[in-house]
Amino acid sequence: MSSSKDLPPFPSDVPTAPIARISLSDLLASKPPACASALEACRTHGFFYLDLTATTIGSSLLSASERLLQISHQVFDHELEYKTKHDLVKGVSLFGYKRAGTVKSTDPNLRPDTTEFFNVAKDHVHGVAASRSYPSEITENKALFQSFTKDAHEVGMLILGELAQQLGVEPKAFQDKNIFTKPSGDHCRLTHKYAHVSDRHAIGLPSHTDFGSITILFNWLGGLQIQSHDPAKAGEWEYVKPLPGCAVINLGDAMVTFTNGVLKSAKHRVVPAPGAQGDVDRYSVVYFVRPHNEALMETCEEFRHLGEGGRSRGSLSRRGGVLTAGSG
Numbered sequence: 001m002s003s004s005k006d007l008p009p010f011p012s013d014v015p016t017a018p019i020a021r022i023s024l025s026d027l028l029a030s031k032p033p034a035c036a037s038a039l040e041a042c043r044t045h046g047f048f049y050l051d052l053t054a055t056t057i058g059s060s061l062l063s064a065s066e067r068l069l070q071i072s073h074q075v076f077d078h079e080l081e082y083k084t085k086h087d088l089v090k091g092v093s094l095f096g097y098k099r100a101g102t103v104k105s106t107d108p109n110l111r112p113d114t115t116e117f118f119n120v121a122k123d124h125v126h127g128v129a130a131s132r133s134y135p136s137e138i139t140e141n142k143a144l145f146q147s148f149t150k151d152a153h154e155v156g157m158l159i160l161g162e163l164a165q166q167l168g169v170e171p172k173a174f175q176d177k178n179i180f181t182k183p184s185g186d187h188c189r190l191t192h193k194y195a196h197v198s199d200r201h202a203i204g205l206p207s208h209t210d211f212g213s214i215t216i217l218f219n220w221l222g223g224l225q226i227q228s229h230d231p232a233k234a235g236e237w238e239y240v241k242p243l244p245g246c247a248v249i250n251l252g253d254a255m256v257t258f259t260n261g262v263l264k265s266a267k268h269r270v271v272p273a274p275g276a277q278g279d280v281d282r283y284s285v286v287y288f289v290r291p292h293n294e295a296l297m298e299t300c301e302e303f304r305h306l307g308e309g310g311r312s313r314g315s316l317s318r319r320g321g322v323l324t325a326g327s328g
């Protein structure tokens with residue numbers, strides 16, 4: 001595949017998840033219907049499309065994501081031996097290479113996944129923390145990773161600000177948990193899933209929720225699925241069809257903790273893309289806005305009255321008796 005434009009189309013007869021499409025330009029202008037739709041999407045699906053066209057920051061994110069796609073082709077094309085030189089060390093750091101074949105203990109079928117990825121730390125590309133080794137295609141394109149992470153984080157902060165506004169809480173309640181200049185697990189992930197012509201049931205990424213606050217996702221082929229909210233469909237998996245000019249936004253578990261479950265982090269997974277799309281390798285470019293390492297992982301004041309306050313999920317650490325987002 002030389003470019004995202006040469007890909008087979010998403011089949012027209014495959015049912016897709018009915019998630020909202022919200023315009024970044026409207027959110028930037030704080031237009032009430034767009035802000036209300038964002039809140040509604042985050043209270044229900046925990047997912048929405050963000051139309052990035054017609055805005056400067058959105059256009060630069062779209063072009064950066066295309067360039068990162070090209071870099072992904074080169075990076076994943078290396079021999080496994082080269083890629084594993086940059087392995088992430090589970091339990092020690094999130095950043096680096098994860099090969100395909102991981103079994104997630106939460107997958108009831110314990111199927112090895114078929115996706116490899118590189119997690120590139122915001123802290124490493126912006127000098128917030130000392131870097132680790134990455135493939136040369138990543139280190140040589142530091143400026144691109146810098147602008148992508150900065151712009152994606154800014155879009156995440158805009159959404160967090162609008163959600164706070166809509167919920168009537170302290171306007172910076174969520175933004176203050178995700179400060180860009182502070183050490184954190186914020187990162188850009190490049191993913192690659194091999195085409196599986198012979199095994200249409202291979203799992204790309206097993207069902208999971210994201211750990212952080214907001215995920216900004218660029219993908220070009222189907223394969224991403226979320227569970228239906230239609231009671232008649234009883235949680236059936238539905239494809240999230242990639243839309244040109246749009247990123248897919250979803251909330252992570254931190255937002256569930258901060259809002260005491262008012263906002264949702266939906267389970268999602270990656271399966272082979274439908275139709276002819278399943279015959280080509282699949283890539284995605286993701287940015288995870290995660291609470292900074294010192295952020296308290298507890299329910300914001302305004303949501304405590306809802307009952308069971310301070311629920312937390314994910315790998316958190318305790319600092320001086322309080323729960324923070326830092327991985328220790």
Ligand SMILES: O=C(O)CCC(=O)C(=O)O
Pocket residue numbers: 189191205210217219223224268270283284286
């Ligand atoms: O590749 C995708 O479409 C989704 C990736 C994802 O869910 C993740 O990396 O957490």
Ligand SMILES: [Fe+2]
Pocket residue numbers: 208209210268
């Ligand atoms: Fe995810």
